[in-house]
Amino acid sequence: MEGLSIAHIDGRTQLVGILGYPVAHSLSPEMHNAAFAELGMNWRCVPLLVHPDKLAEALRGIAALGFRGANVTVPHKVACIPYLDRVTESVNIVGAVNTIRVDGSDGRLEGFNTDVSGFLTDLAANQINIGKDSRVVILGAGGAARAIGAGLVRSGAHITLVNRTVERGLQLASFLRSSWEGCEVEAVGLEELEAVTREATLIVNATSVGMFPHTDSSPWRDGVPFPKNAVLYDTIYRPLQTKLMRDAERSGLRVIGGLGMLIHQGAAAFEIWTGRKPPIDLMRAVCLKRLSEN
Numbered sequence: 001m002e003g004l005s006i007a008h009i010d011g012r013t014q015l016v017g018i019l020g021y022p023v024a025h026s027l028s029p030e031m032h033n034a035a036f037a038e039l040g041m042n043w044r045c046v047p048l049l050v051h052p053d054k055l056a057e058a059l060r061g062i063a064a065l066g067f068r069g070a071n072v073t074v075p076h077k078v079a080c081i082p083y084l085d086r087v088t089e090s091v092n093i094v095g096a097v098n099t100i101r102v103d104g105s106d107g108r109l110e111g112f113n114t115d116v117s118g119f120l121t122d123l124a125a126n127q128i129n130i131g132k133d134s135r136v137v138i139l140g141a142g143g144a145a146r147a148i149g150a151g152l153v154r155s156g157a158h159i160t161l162v163n164r165t166v167e168r169g170l171q172l173a174s175f176l177r178s179s180w181e182g183c184e185v186e187a188v189g190l191e192e193l194e195a196v197t198r199e200a201t202l203i204v205n206a207t208s209v210g211m212f213p214h215t216d217s218s219p220w221r222d223g224v225p226f227p228k229n230a231v232l233y234d235t236i237y238r239p240l241q242t243k244l245m246r247d248a249e250r251s252g253l254r255v256i257g258g259l260g261m262l263i264h265q266g267a268a269a270f271e272i273w274t275g276r277k278p279p280i281d282l283m284r285a286v287c288l289k290r291l292s293e294n
Ligand code: ATR
Pocket: 139, 140, 141, 142, 143, 144, 145, 163, 164, 165, 166, 168, 206, 207, 208, 209, 219
């Protein structure tokens, strides 16, 4: 099997899919297929364009067709939960699923969230330790912010959510507080960005501002100085370097983009499906190549 080409499909090929709408931009098929080929595994990952109205049928379909699992992306991450047979604790904490495993014996569907572990693994890979002395500012209060917040609630860090719509930030803060006793989470509006980032040790952009094709936008307010000793982590990976990252770097901050989180959430999904550790460096190279072409 060693060196099996990606194009090879036969009667024993095992399938995983990526369910999204749209899905054509997804890097997951290339990332996983490169890893399957490198490990000589007769597995393939295919993109599955699933209209929101057809999600329940599609999920029954992947089980019926003998798929081994799937990644789930926008807009299905929350909507898929009622159709799963069981979910892990990470799903209960985040309220979203990005990975499904199909039980080979009974076709039951189990939901996971590897965005959280992907973020935490990438922080560790970048030697960023979060503890009770950390002051983390999360920009945003949507799905990405929820995963980041859920990943950090146990760390002891003081967390501040900064969101354009304050009410949404307050709701997420209260949810995160209820998910982990004693965790310090507050929420403010964008106008308080300067005040709450002054002492920040880590700033995470979990908004979609700056994402391709709006690469000239930044969630940072004009005129607000960057705190000198903070690390800036942007969850966006397309483009590889956002305007926010460029501006923060110019002000002397260490900056990290979202590619590592993408790779590590994919690697965790790969392990859930196959029980094997994928070649991380190869997955990174495949994604870098695709993203550099854009
Ligand atoms: P995701 O699941 O990727 O987090 P989302 O749930 O749509 O996507 O959330 C997008 C986040 O980006 C939200 O925090 C959103 O702020 P609002 O809650 O106020 O909508 C933020 N966002 C999007 N466009 C923005 C903009 N132009 N300025 C500031 N924040 C923006």
